[in-house]
Amino acid sequence: MKPRIVVGERSVDSRGMSLRFATERIEQPADWCCHDSSRHLIYVHRHGELRSMETNLDWGPTDRTLPRIGDTWVVPAGVRCTSVVTGDISGFCEISIPENALGEVVHVPRRKHHDPLILQLVTKIRSVAGRDDALARLLLDSAGETLRLLIRDTYTTTPPATESERDTLPPSARESIVEFLETSLETDINLESLAHLAQMSVATFIKAFRGAFHTTPYQFLLDRRIDRAKTLLSSTRLPITEISAAVGFSTPNHFATTFRQRVGLTPRDFRRGR
Structure with a gap:
């Protein structure tokens, strides 16, 4: 497998989360490995079309369906997800969240969960990244907090007291x-x-x-x-x-x-x- 070819990358921190926006060339098969022992990882497919994608999951069977723009993967801390992909150009956002940043909740693994709202939020965060005016800082903080609450509400569960x-x-x-x-x-x-x-x-x-x-x-x-x-x-x-x-x-x-x-x-x- 050839090394990954990253043609564009930007990182943004907001509300305790780290967001990495990356664009990769994937004309040749690329191996995407998603795993972190202490941080939850969420991936949002932002742009580009894939010709093939084979995903091997810790929590489910191999999946070969192609993603749509706005599809989201949730990989809880300590869980592994690997994919072999080919296409032209692929752009995604990786959201990295410390294990206890959202409180006493359990992240539920997801694959290709279509989430237009999370796509809109990361797109807005990307659009103001690098600006230092007051409005941009307010937008970054507001969109980051909305994103944090959306992730907690949609992709976590709080076990009942019993x-x-x-x-x-x-x-x-x-x-x-x-x-x-x-x-x-x-x-x-x-x-x-x-x-x-x-x-x-x-x-x-x-x-x-x-x-x-x-x-x-x-x-x-x-x-x-x-x-x-x-x-x-x-x-x-x-x-x-x-x-x-x-x-x-x-x-x-x-x-x-x-x-x-x-x-x-x-x-x-x-x-x-x-």
Whole structure:
């Protein structure tokens, strides 16, 4: 993968948030990795068209749909999101927020959530950046505070008081979740169904799951799918395309790419080496 080619960049600080406006050339495949252990990251697609985009998420399945202008990604602190993109020119705004800057709330991960209002606010902030007159300072402060409140209202959740006493998974819930995952590898599993099984909100479940298993639900599920695939490759003569479907991958190519990332070998080479 070639280095990222940034053709324009400006940073603005407002109301405890750092906003980075960047424009990149992406004629060749570019690898976008979004991760910060102590800051929440929000990305707003501002301009440009992408020809392809494959996103791998800590909290959900691989996504290949193309974004629209105004689409927003929310990557909570400690969570990882990576994308391989191609196109011509892409402009985005990265909003970086310290983990506790918005109070005792939990950021809920989102992908391609269309939000015209957040686009308008970051566009206004960008338009007054660099000016030092009184009106510009007032506009920057006002738009920044509105943006901060919008993010808190739209992309966070406050666990009810009853849930604050139970943000861990008891042994019985862990067993039920593991059993459910092991018997449902070929299905489309979502966070809502897992949280319902644990009788928690999605936000509380993400925190509790990470505390119990030291990983995210999606990465845990992915590990199980790869383990099952290794067993099937070693002990059966099933075609690789059938194994791909049997362990829940949407396409054989996605299966082969993920397997190689995790194991260091393609499924075919793994089978040959056993």
